Amino acid sequence: MKYKNIIISLALIFAFGCYSCDNWLDVKPDDKVSEEEVFSSIEGFRNALNAIYIEMNAADLYGKSLGSELVEVMGQRYNVNTEWTEMTSVMEFRYKSSSVIRRFEGVWTSAYALISNINHILKNCEERREVLVGDNYNLIKGEALALRAYLHFDLFRLFGPVYSSDTTAVSLPFYPEFSFTANELLPGHEFLQLVIADLETAGKLLEVDPIIQKGPSWSEDMYDQNRNRVSRMNYYAVQLLRARVELYAGHKKQALAAAVKVIGVQEDYFPFTPASDVSAGTDNPDRLFSSELVFALENPQRATIYNSLFNPENVKLENLLLVRQNKLDALFTEARDYRYKAWFPQEKTVGGVACRVFHKLADVANVDLKFNILLPMLRVSEAYYIAAECEENPAEGLKYLNSVLNNRGLESEKKEELLQDYLTLEYRREFFGEGQLFFYYKRLNEERIPDAVSDWENEVRMTKTEYVVPLPESEIKYRDMTNQDKAQ
Numbered sequence: 001m002k003y004k005n006i007i008i009s010l011a012l013i014f015a016f017g018c019y020s021c022d023n024w025l026d027v028k029p030d031d032k033v034s035e036e037e038v039f040s041s042i043e044g045f046r047n048a049l050n051a052i053y054i055e056m057n058a059a060d061l062y063g064k065s066l067g068s069e070l071v072e073v074m075g076q077r078y079n080v081n082t083e084w085t086e087m088t089s090v091m092e093f094r095y096k097s098s099s100v101i102r103r104f105e106g107v108w109t110s111a112y113a114l115i116s117n118i119n120h121i122l123k124n125c126e127e128r129r130e131v132l133v134g135d136n137y138n139l140i141k142g143e144a145l146a147l148r149a150y151l152h153f154d155l156f157r158l159f160g161p162v163y164s165s166d167t168t169a170v171s172l173p174f175y176p177e178f179s180f181t182a183n184e185l186l187p188g189h190e191f192l193q194l195v196i197a198d199l200e201t202a203g204k205l206l207e208v209d210p211i212i213q214k215g216p217s218w219s220e221d222m223y224d225q226n227r228n229r230v231s232r233m234n235y236y237a238v239q240l241l242r243a244r245v246e247l248y249a250g251h252k253k254q255a256l257a258a259a260v261k262v263i264g265v266q267e268d269y270f271p272f273t274p275a276s277d278v279s280a281g282t283d284n285p286d287r288l289f290s291s292e293l294v295f296a297l298e299n300p301q302r303a304t305i306y307n308s309l310f311n312p313e314n315v316k317l318e319n320l321l322l323v324r325q326n327k328l329d330a331l332f333t334e335a336r337d338y339r340y341k342a343w344f345p346q347e348k349t350v351g352g353v354a355c356r357v358f359h360k361l362a363d364v365a366n367v368d369l370k371f372n373i374l375l376p377m378l379r380v381s382e383a384y385y386i387a388a389e390c391e392e393n394p395a396e397g398l399k400y401l402n403s404v405l406n407n408r409g410l411e412s413e414k415k416e417e418l419l420q421d422y423l424t425l426e427y428r429r430e431f432f433g434e435g436q437l438f439f440y441y442k443r444l445n446e447e448r449i450p451d452a453v454s455d456w457e458n459e460v461r462m463t464k465t466e467y468v469v470p471l472p473e474s475e476i477k478y479r480d481m482t483n484q485d486k487a488q
Helices: 010-015 044-056 070-074 085-091 099-128 135-158 188-207 235-248 252-269 304-311 326-331 338-343 378-390 392-409 416-430 437-444 472-488
Strands: 293-298 346-352 352-355 375-380 448-450 457-459
Touching: 010 304, 044 099, 044 135, 044 188, 070 085, 070 437, 099 135, 099 472, 135 188, 135 235, 135 437, 188 235, 235 252, 235 293, 235 375, 235 378, 252 378, 293 378, 326 352, 326 416, 346 437, 375 378, 378 392, 378 416, 416 437
Parallel strands: none
Antiparallel strands: 293 375, 346 352, 448 457
């Protein structure tokens, strides 16, 4: 990691201060300002935190690599054209390919740069606490800690070990504060303990979150930090993320407890989206099931993701990510599933192969609708899946699962012994294009996963080699250089 390149840009913070503007990507800083000036007001703190959320939309992070593209290709989602050598290499887990190395380098550098920036915010929360009057200290620090945990955890899921088979393998550095030097590589269990500690503290701080009393409602004031708590790492987002992390760590009791906190408010705060809102027959189908989102990024440029990856009218055939019809037929065995109808309405035949276009992130007719700029990060259905997997009584686990199925137009499942199989199917369906499937397979250390490009139900053999992305070469070189400097 090139630490000298990740020092916070205070000018950038102010440049991104206009958080809700449609043209935020075009804003350029006029001049640099001092850290002291940035954090001299509540508005400065809010602008700094807003900059983190905005930069999470970057292509190297959740705007592409950790969202609908790179990790989804690793999860065998798309019918990747063999002429697209970069994505073919990713799909085949050839991590030493030069283009693939660059892609993962981008993820690593971008994520740790944001962690560094978050640590600057956290440092100033303490040094300038007098600025953060009322609940602002708790809200800003709580969100910052939660975002630090979110980024660290996804780096761990990508570059870390297959945790279920090796909890002590040396993995990644964790940064609890800003540093010019490389922190030591930690064993997996120690790394996850630090992630969980951040989430525990964030949860306590965010007990003042207005979402608890008022729900995730919108304010008319576009500059209000609390105008939509779903677009922030709110109290319930912290609980859901903690459930995800605890389950990954094998702590099923703790994961269940966190998931239940979210389920307890689901009906009031995150209601299941009705079929009428999702229908592809409307001009403005809510393909995101937006009422169910517990945390989502706001990205006014979201349509560019669809247009650059999935739109057959805009993308060259060799760079188009389509989904084979036979794979969808095996996955969505019941045509009444709302998700299939909403996400795959368009047919496309390529080289004699029947495919469908993935529409989840496409614009709707009314581009001003609030859900049209959202990128899903945490959705309430995951709380039900986690509870189902962690519940000691399989019958109770089925109830959690069926709560989601019944709100997707599907009948209840009944075989308790097949609960994990049902959950696997749901992770393959529910999180299409959201970057979660590969990590699900890795958590369970699945030895074989369904492929994306064959005419039959073929499988891809998975081992540690496929599941663990090597540390970037720049990180290794920097560590070697740092160690040499220390030895002199």
